Amino acid sequence: MLEVTDLAVSYGPIHAVKSISFTLGEGEIVSIIGANGAGKTSTLFGIMGIVRSRGSVRLRGEELRRKSSTEPTAKGMVLCPENRRIFPGLTVEENLRLGTFVRGNFSEMVKQVYSLFPILRERTRQLAGSLSGGEQQMLAVGRALVASPEVLLLDEPSLGLAPVLVDEMFRVLTNLRDRMSILLVEQNATKALTISDRAHVMQNGRIVHSGEAGAMLRDDKLRKAYLGM
């Protein structure tokens, strides 16, 4: 589905991502885990064309032009960014409408999002900035889903959520897997590995370990070395 080869991202002299390669299969959930500053978010920004990057990104075998995020999004790869990044001064509905800016059928998809997150339906006309943290995270995921992604890139969907909401969020994500492939970036490694098929561990801009998620959960040495748990 998604094939990333030799992706590299630099900010001036700082090499945030140093030539990494990985794939994401149809209907698969793959996680990228690692500490703060390992290059996880830069990887997603590079794939999406939000920051300049070298290397190749192929979606369904087709090379994506990454001059801006417009083409990757329009072709079906949609990012739900870290820290929600919703539009605080726009209403919940306007936020969701913007989710379909280059792709997706708003009137059809918004119903699905509301059935996934019923609380958003009650907040339609409210400004997004007045929502609680959990509701904002649901809105951010909802805004990505209205574009009917084929590949969903999720950056820290559990960040700043109460434990009960984290469980709820991961339950929703698991249910999405038959409709799309998911690339999940998480610091909460245990949670991420539990719902993933495969995982990559990133450290200092490189992938230092790859494997099947279940096996990684059971590998004590790996957990101690890279995941600090």
Add this chain to the structure above:
Amino acid sequence: MNALLQAIAIGVPQGALYGLMGFGIALIFRSAGTLNFSHGYSAMVSVLITLSTIQWFLGMGWLEGHAALFAAIPVGLISGAVFGVLIDILLMRRVKHVSPASMLMITLGLLLVFEGAANLIWSPDYESFPRILPGAPFVFQGAGVLGEVRVIFRRNDLAVMLIALVISLSMAGLMKYTKIGLAIRARGQDPIGAQAVGINTNRVDSIVWAIAITLAVVVGILVAPITRVHPTMLMNTQLLGITAAVLGGFSSLFGAIWGGLIIGVLERVVDIFPALDGYETAIIFFLIILVLVFKPEGIFAPRQGRKA
């Protein structure tokens, strides 16, 4: 009482121009992320281009009188949009990621470049510019509950008010109901979020610069019959436009329009009192200090919706 009515009759159209200027400045500030100190100066060059086009049409004998003005206006407006796009693509895009301060310095530099270019290519002389609606002013006269009233309303101000109203309403419609308007607001509120939904933020910035400078050219063309055309013709309007934006709160675009109207009327009301003559600007800036101290978000800023 009569003096107050007269102050409003002159102040409201004048204030509408400050408001439009402030709207464009606030638009660039919110969406493209810098305070554009060259705002009025780029528009001044476009007014000079408009004037030269008028003279050229007249000189070639192709058009006469007012037809030349109306044929030249689109040229001036388009030149404004082109300036906006060029400033964004050639200058702002390169330093956008560096720091807001570098963008600010560039706009200050541009101010000098535009002023210098105007002096060099045209001249520092004052030239007259035709009114959209020429003719004798309207005089409203009569005796009513307010006593003897006699208010003079300049005919061209009718055009100023109509144009300002139409632009304000269409901008409100653009921002609220169109896809590009929503994208402009989204980009201002969260650039990463905007890119996450596939908005090309560079393109949005170019559009914002084009709209804002074009509006400034409209202001320039409307104000030119009064200030006449010269390199610093829009200095005062730009200054009071920024003031209008501060008064209205940079967080609300249309606050700038209301801010402009308040400043325009205030300027003329101060004139009523002979003791305050010459202190108009000082009083307006004192007002700004009060606003910044007591309500820094601007007097028209929305109450809610700001959260980290």
